[in-house]
Structures are given as C-alpha cells and as structure tokens.
Amino acid sequence: MTKEKLILRIMKECEKDGEPVTREEAEKMAEMEIKAGGMRRYEKSDTPRKPAHHERKVDEKKKHLLDCCRVLLEGMGCKIQSIKTETEIAFTFEGDEYSFKLVKHRPNSGD
16 A cells, blocks of 8 residues: 555544544554554543534536426325425326436545
C-alpha cells in the first residue's frame, strides 16, 4: 500500500469514527504506521463520545422530479400508495403493485 493510499484510508477511518483529522495529522499517523511495520494499536477512551447529530438535507431537485412522476402516474390512472421522502414512490396500476426509486449519482472522484 502506498503512503498516499494509507493517508486517505486513515482520514476516512477517523472521519467514520467521528474524529476527523487533517491531512497533516494523517500523514504523521501514516509515517508512524510505516515505521511500526504495520503494527497498529488504537486506544479507546474511557468516556463515551457524544454521538453527532446530522440534520438530513432535502434534495429539492429529486423532490421536483418525483412530484412530476407522481402527477404523470396519477394522470395514467395509477393509485399512489406511498411516497418515501424524495426517494421512492409506490403505486398500483391495473391491479399490480410497482415502485420507482430515484437515485442521484454523485460525480466520480477518480479513485
């Protein structure tokens, strides 16, 4: 594993654990891991960490697209069963049940 990949992995792991680190800190940690020969030792704090509260953001574009689909489906005679946030719509058409799930694909970061 290259040093760059190790730095990125450390940054992702720390962010996932709720303790993000700067690139400089991750570089130092990577150097220590390389010098230690791959032996890693992580310590856990005695006091539990307060969980982070993240408010969910509504994607207005997806909401608009799903609303347009709902209007179209209703115009075709479909009966809307449920709408899950701005991601999914369930409906019946001629006695059969269907659902659409709208997924917004993020730009590829070039990993």
